[in-house]
Structure formats: C-alpha cells, structure tokens
Amino acid sequence: MDTLNVGILGAGFIAGVVTPAINASRNARVTAVAARDAARAAEFASRHELARHHESYDALLNDPHVDAVYVTLPPALHAPWTLRALAAGKHVLCEKPFAHDAKDARAMNLAAREAGLVLMEAAMYRFHPQFERTQELLSEGVVGDVRVVRGSFFVDLAAFAPTDNFRWQGDMGGGALLDLGYYPVSAARTLLGREPIEVLGVASSTANGVDEAFHGALNFGESTWSSVDAAFAPPFWQGLEVVGTKGVLSLPRPFLPFEDEFLTIFVNGEAQSVRSANHYQRMVEHFADVILRGVPLRYGPEEAVAQMAVLDALGRSARQGSRVSLGEGHEARSNSVAREATLQEPEA
Numbered sequence: 001m002d003t004l005n006v007g008i009l010g011a012g013f014i015a016g017v018v019t020p021a022i023n024a025s026r027n028a029r030v031t032a033v034a035a036r037d038a039a040r041a042a043e044f045a046s047r048h049e050l051a052r053h054h055e056s057y058d059a060l061l062n063d064p065h066v067d068a069v070y071v072t073l074p075p076a077l078h079a080p081w082t083l084r085a086l087a088a089g090k091h092v093l094c095e096k097p098f099a100h101d102a103k104d105a106r107a108m109n110l111a112a113r114e115a116g117l118v119l120m121e122a123a124m125y126r127f128h129p130q131f132e133r134t135q136e137l138l139s140e141g142v143v144g145d146v147r148v149v150r151g152s153f154f155v156d157l158a159a160f161a162p163t164d165n166f167r168w169q170g171d172m173g174g175g176a177l178l179d180l181g182y183y184p185v186s187a188a189r190t191l192l193g194r195e196p197i198e199v200l201g202v203a204s205s206t207a208n209g210v211d212e213a214f215h216g217a218l219n220f221g222e223s224t225w226s227s228v229d230a231a232f233a234p235p236f237w238q239g240l241e242v243v244g245t246k247g248v249l250s251l252p253r254p255f256l257p258f259e260d261e262f263l264t265i266f267v268n269g270e271a272q273s274v275r276s277a278n279h280y281q282r283m284v285e286h287f288a289d290v291i292l293r294g295v296p297l298r299y300g301p302e303e304a305v306a307q308m309a310v311l312d313a314l315g316r317s318a319r320q321g322s323r324v325s326l327g328e329g330h331e332a333r334s335n336s337v338a339r340e341a342t343l344q345e346p347e348a
Contacts, residue, residue: 004028004288007066007090009057009081011035011044014072014095018122019048021280022070027288034060057081061088068291070122071095074166075173079104082119086111091118093287097182097311098304100173105308109301118291121304123186125255127286128279130263131187133272134242134251138191142267143244149191149226150241151184153255157232167232168210175211177203177315181230183255185314186307187240188218188226195306197221198325201318216314228314 006028008015015033022030030050035041038055045053054060061069061084068091071081078099085092092112098121099105112119125131138146157167166172167179189195196218203211216228240254247268257263262273289295309326317324 001067001292002027004091004291005031005065005067006093006284007031007060007063007069008033008072009060009069009085010072011040012072015044015070016048018070018072018280018284019050021278022284023048024278025281025285025288027292028068028284031065032060032063058084061085061090066090068093068118068287074169075178076100076166076171078173079108082108083111086115086117086119089115089117091287091291093120093122093284094304095122096124096186097121097173097178097308098301099308102305102308102312105301105305109305112301118287118297119301120287120290120297120299121301121307122280122283123299123304124279124283125183125257126186126190126299127282128257129277130251130257130265130274131254133274134249134265135191137249137265137267137272138242138244142247143242143249144246146192146242146244147224148241148243149184149188150239150243151187151226151254152229152237152239153180153183154229154231154233154235154237155180156234156236159234168206168208170208170210175214176230176232177201177211177214177216177318178311179230180232181214181216181228181314182307182311183238184226184228184230184240185216185218185310187254188220188228189307189310191242192220192224192226194220196226196310196326198323199310199313199317200323201314201316203315203318211315211318214314214318216317218310218314 019030022028032052033044034054034057041053069085071094075097082092167174198219200217202215204213205211213231218226238255240251242249250266260276263276265272290297313324
C-alpha cells in the first residue's frame with residue numbers, strides 16, 4: 001500500500017479544512033466522510049468530490065475502504081470515537097486538543113498501544129516550516145539560554161461562531177484555554193523540550209462558566225517561564241516570543257499562518273524569511289509515512305497526554321485560585337471516558 005485511505009469523522013469547519021489538505025498530500029486521500037445525518041454527509045462528499053459518505057460514524061468505522069480516521073469532532077467526543085476507531089482496527093489522527101482531559105487522553109494512548117495502531121494528535125502548527133526553522137534556530141543558540149516563552153492567541157469567536165457552537169460549551173470541551181491557549185502551551189513545551197513544574201491560571205468566564213479569556217503562567221524550573229494569553233475577543237491576534245540570555249526571537253503568525261508565499265521570523269530584530277506551506281498537508285504526510293513506511297512518529301500520544309495534563313492543571317488553578325504543582329493529581333471530569341460514544345453532537 002502506497003496511499004493511506006482516510007475517513008473523516010465529522011463534516012464541520014475543521015473537516016472542510018483538512019479534506020483538501022489530505023487530498024493534496026503525496027501519500028493519503030480521503031475516501032469517505034461521516035456526519036450526523038445523511039444529507040449533511042452527502043453535501044460534504046459532493047462539495048469535496050468524495051466517492052463515499054456515511055450517515056453514522058459507526059458506518060464509517062466499519063468501512064473496509066478506510067485505513068485511518070481523522071477525528072474532527074468536539075473535544076468531549078475525541079476519546080469515545082477514538083476508542084471506537086482503534087477497536088475497529090483504524091489508525092487515528094485526532095484533532096487538537098487531544099481530549100477533554102488527561103484522563104481521556106491516557107485511555108486513548110493505552111488503547112492505541114494495546115491495539116498496535118498509530119495514534120497522533122493533529123497539532124498542525126508544529127509541521128509548518130517556520131516552526132521547524134524556529135526549533136533549528138534555538139538549537140543553534142541564536143538567543144542563548146531560553147528564559148521566557150510568551151504566546152498569545154485572540155479570535156473574535158462571536159463574529160463567526162453562534163452561541164450553540166461547541167467552543168462556547170464547557171461540557172463539550174469549549175473555552176479559550178482548550179481552543180486557543182492550547183497553542184502557546186504546546187509551543188512552550190515543545191521549544192523548551194520539558195514539562196512545567198508548576199502553573200497558575202486566571203480566567204474570565206461567561207455566564208454559563210466557559211472561559212472566554214485565559215491567562216496562564218508556567219514555571220519550567222531553572223529560571224525559565226512561559227506566559228499564555230488566549231481570548232474569544234477581537235482583534236484577531238497571535239504571537240510567539242522567545243527571550244534568551246543573548247537575544248529575542250519572535251513569530252508574528254506562529255499558530256495559524258496565512259498562506260503567504262513567505263513568512264517572517266525576527267531574530268534579534270533582523271528578519272528571516274521562511275517559505276510557507278500547508279501545515280495540515282505536511283502533518284498528514286508525516287502521519288501516513290509513519291503508517292506506510294514505518295518512519296518514527298515525531299509527536300506520539302504520550303506527548304499529547306502530557307499536554308492535556310498541563311491544560312488540566314491550568315484549568316484547575318483558575319478554578320481554585322491558586323498555583324498547581326504538576327506533581328499533584330489532576331482533576332478529571334467524572335465518567336469522561338465512559339461517556340456514551342453514540343452522542344451525535346455538533347461537529348467541529
């Protein structure tokens with residue numbers, strides 16, 4: 001087999017973004033999509049010129065023409081449908097955040113290991129050439145020893161997402177921390193190559209308790225810190241800054257780079273151009289290479305579990321109003337893994 005056949009669970013916004021990227025890849029193609037109802041699935045399949053569509057997620061998991069599944073559902077449904085996909089013998093690429101919480105993430109990781117299947121979190125920004133170049137520059141010591149990583153991501157969610165969108169619903173895995181704060185937390189952990197030892201979170205919440213703005217501070221030890229700002233508020237803004245003992249590196253578009261021909265990384269005030277690329281496509285090509293060619297998985301599910309543990313700790317800190325050590329147990333939502341996978345909730 002030289003082409004990975006991918007089925008898409010969900011026919012929402014993210015599915016519409018990843019499907020063209022998969023079909024443009026050198027080693028994968030979308031062979032089927034499943035949505036909550038037949039009409040929605042049929043419309044998506046027609047729009048993206050797909051040969052097959054299913055009116056239930058289980059039907060797609062039983063499709064012999066599907067080798068791997070891309071889960072684009074809301075975070076609260078990631079674990080139940082990932083577990084079902086793995087049980088059906090399908091490899092899984094799961095949209096970020098990996099799960100609703102670390103407890104779910106651990107269950108997903110264990111199931112993949114026991115099944116001998118590939119499971120990867122779809123943290124697409126890490127496959128963009130500008131982030132890979134950033135990693136190279138830091139390894140070359142251009143800013144010296146890193147002391148601070150600052151990241152921010154603001155999106156005016158109300159401008160394009162109705163109030164019934166899962167991002168406004170805490171029980172479905174919504175909120176600024178999981179949706180947007182995910183990125184700077186992930187970037188700091190990835191660039192520093194280690195886990196924080198302590199975190200502090202502060203949130204501004206809506207009437208129904210969903211964090212619409214979040215600030216986090218992460219202590220990585222050795223006099224190294226990270227700050228995180230995320231909000232469902234205008235203007236659209238994103239940024240990443242790495243401060244070291246010898247200088248500063250900054251990325252104006254670190255997490256959702258526009259498809260310009262070139263992007264810019266600033267190193268001590270001097271601009272470096274990096275040719276842009278479709279980071280979803282590059283991510284899928286790596287995922288397919290792991291399955292088809294046996295190349296090492298760059299970011300395994302264990303890394304995704306660690307990310308969820310940090311996000312859990314930040315959320316817990318904001319709720320209790322005090323710092324949380326990563327050595328402590330992390331709060332998990334009760335019965336999260338046992339949540340009925342038959343739920344047909346809004347798609348991402």
